[in-house]
Amino acid sequence: MPGPQEGGAGGRCIAIVGPYLSGKTSLLEAILERCGAIPRAGRVGDRNMVGDASQEAREHGMSVEANVATVEFLGDRYTFIDCPGSVEFLNEARAVLPAVDAAIVVAEADEKKAPALQLILKELEDLGVPRLVFLNKIDKADAALREVLEWLQPASAAPLVLRQLPIWEKGIVTGFVDLALQRAFVYREHAPSEVIEFSDETSELTSEARFTMLERLADYDDELMEQLLGDVEPPRDQVFDGLATDFREGLIVPLFLGAAERANGVLRLLKALRHEAPGIRETRARLGSAETGGAAAQVVKTFHTSHGGKLSVVRVLEGEIADGAIVRTEDGRDERVSGVFDLQGQEPRKRGPAMAGETVGLGRLESVRTGDTLGVGCVPLQLLSLAPPQPVLWRSLSVADRKDEVKLTAALAKLVDEDPSLVLNHDQASGELQLGGQGEMHVRVALERLARKFGLTVEVQLPRPGYRETIRKAVKHRARHKKQTGGHGQFADVVVEIAPLARGAGFTFGERITGGAVPKQYIPSVEAGIRDHLSCGPLGFPVVDLSATLLDGSYHPVDSSDMAFRAAGRLAAAEALAEAAPVLLEPVMAVEVVVPSDCTSRVTAMVAQRRGQILGFDARPGWPGWDVVRARIPEAEMRDLIVELRSASAGVGSYTACFDHLAELSGKLAEQVIETRRAQAAA
Incomplete structure (x- = not known):
């Protein structure tokens, strides 16, 4: 077996990734125990693990942020970064993965988790990070390894190459055969495996599996191909060199077996990393x-x-x-x-x-x-461009005591600094402070952290949809503002025409004053007054898509002022809009949903149930077995879409959305929205 791969004096950095509940943190514990960094591996149920150190992680029994641990193994330094497996916390890994030397992808013999595995492997493939699969919980597997490989292979663009063969006794995996070393081992719980003799049955299965492994290597090695065709056994060092080279170049994904909770298979995994994983020089070149x-x-x-x-x-x-x-x-x-x-x-x-x-x-x-x-001593080149993912779930936050608002904003800024996939938004129309995240659990954990670290308990509500209103007919209206207070009074008289515009046109203002009925210096004040009222129309929402034209008016040489004409403009808008057949508008979003293909029919049903319109669906480019569904859905119907979508897609579905247009809303739905708005205003 060749010596360890040169990785640089500072050691290697390895990411541990994998689907939710696959056993990543248990694997980290087993590695720390095996390397002597901790006396005994902790357990998720006991809430005593190095990886899931935060209170939120322990209470929910899942990783919610990346955790770092450094060990020494056979004189070399290794840093392992345990990344969360839930798709809601996947962004934690996006900054970590480019800088690591290799990744251990922890998987299970569970066909239902193949799409989640594909999410992670695709991220690694796009980054060019060498990766191996650790098939965990092999002691609990009830499917044949050949069948498991058929489930897992579609999740990986590169071929999965089996490095070990399980040894079964009475339906239980008791050990493994190392196909490269051609040695058999029996597992010892929380101790190194022991070498055993091959049985006749194991020897026959090993020969077949080893030849399959060598055939994969021969796809990238002409000399090895000639040896196999000539029925020549290749030297062991040549086999290991081929495995290491193809792994480092991402041509193959080696697959190892084990059971992290029992520390089975951990030593062999560490030795493979020591001899085959690249180091900082290769990582620096890749970046x-x-x-x-x-x-x-x-x-x-x-x-x-x-x-x-x-x-x-x-x-x-x-x-x-x-x-x-x-x-x-x-x-x-x-x-x-x-x-x-x-x-x-x-x-x-x-x-x-x-x-x-x-x-x-x-x-x-x-x-x-x-x-x-x-x-x-230098200005470095930018190596990463980390655009935060678009939030898929929003919540509005408020504090009971207004003096805590500044403290809340500062605390949330720190949470966003720790986790850039959280997004803060101050909605100007509603005045709400909104927090966006990657799912229900993601936002919940952020709020729990807010309470624990900063002592801030907030009231949480669903954000208000961005309703607007417009008018259906043109109206001409005269408004007069007259007030006598002793001394100079206030006087302004205006005639304004309000008319609807095409959807998306916004607001325009014009004037057709003749004969100086309204002096030019007061005309901007009329416009300002009309704009003042557009922030809250007769239905209670901002008014859009209309024109206002100042046609006529009168003034007083002493009592008229900018303030008076602004008040007159505001009054004219209020009275005219109420007569102009106001109508409610709701925002409609353009949505792209990405899901495994077997979930597409459920997505189309979801869209229909939410008053949406399916525009079409296609295969997702570069994602075998996935579809992209395009639709338009009212914003009011999207507030818990991600929860239902994840439930229907084994936790992997997601979407992006952007504003598309405003559509008229009438009937009972509109009445309910207006009634709710008036109740809020009266409260």
Whole structure:
């Protein structure tokens, strides 16, 4: 077996990814235990794991953020980053994955989770990250391995190459055969596996499985192909070199077996990483990071700790970063490092300088964001462009005490800094502070964190849809504002024509004054007064798509003023709009839903139930077995769409939406909306 792959003095960084509840955090615990970093592996049910360290993760029994842990294995340093598996927290991995050397994809022998596995593998494929699959819970598998491979292979663009063959006794997996080493092992719980002799049956199955593995390698190696055609057994070192090269280049996805809760298969997995995974040099080349002669690092995660302030988790790509170093972002922002830390879960431990390959925390880089590239002694190239995903669920937030509003905004800004897939929006029309996220659990966890870290409990409501109103007929109206208060009074008289415009035209103002009936200096005040009233029309909503024309009027040389004509304009608009057959408009969204193809019919039914219109559907480009459904759906019908969509698609469906047009809403639905609005205004 060849020696370890050169990875750089600072060690490797490996992501642990996989579908929800596949056992990623249990695998991290088993790795930490096997490497001596912890005395005993924790369990999800016991809430004592290094990975799921936050209170929110432990209460929900699931990973809700990336967790970092560093170990030593056979003299080499490894940092493992355990990433959440739920699609709602997938953005946590998007900043991590480009900077890692390789990824362990934890999977199960469960056909229903194949679409979720495909989501993760596609992300890795697009980034060019070498990946291997750890088929977890093999001790509980009740399907033949051949059948499991048939389920899993469509999720991967590269061929899955079986590296191990399970040994079964009385329907239970008791060990495995390493197809590259040609050795059989029996599992020992929380201990290294032991070598055993081949049985006759195992020997025959091994020969067949090994030949299949070599055939896959021969697709990329002409010499090996000639050896197989000539029935020549290739040297073991040649086989390992082929496995390592093809894995690092992403040509194959090796598949290993194990049971993380029992620590079965963990040692063999670690040895494969040690000998076959690439290191920082290859990762730097994949990222396109040119050598600068200084130091460079990639920010993969941001924490706001209770006592130590902001902590930026970085992968050092080149050079050395020490406490007190001045780091510069790609857009020229400078910050001084206040402490360099190793991380074990969320526990920072101060340490000395970090060198190329290491993954560490850098203290108090206040303006630095997740995804930034940092340089010391140079301005680094931008390596990542992390556009946050569009929110699929919104909630309106408010505090009981108005003095807490500033505190709320500051706290939410820190949450968004930690998790860029959260989005804050101040809706100007409704005055609501809205928080958008990637699903119901994502937003719930954010609010729980808000209460725990910042002591802020908020009232949560569904956001108000962006209803508008317009008019159906033209109206000419005279309005007079007259007020006598002693001394100078107030006087303005205007004749205004209000008329409907085409949908989407907005508001226009004009004047056809003759003979100086209204002096020119007062005409802008009339327009301002009309605009004032358009913010809340007779139905209670902003008014759109109409024109206002000032036709006539009169003034007083002493009592007329800008203020008086503004009041007259406002009065004219209020009285004219009420006579102009106002009608309610609701926003309609253009929606693209992406789901596995077997869910498409359920999506079309959902759209119909929500007063939507199907525009068509096609195969999703680059995603075998997935469809894109295009539709138009009223905004009011979309507020819990993601919940139903995820339920119908094993948790993997999603959508993007943008405003398309305003459509008239009438009948009982319109009456209900108007009645609700009036009740809110009266409260």
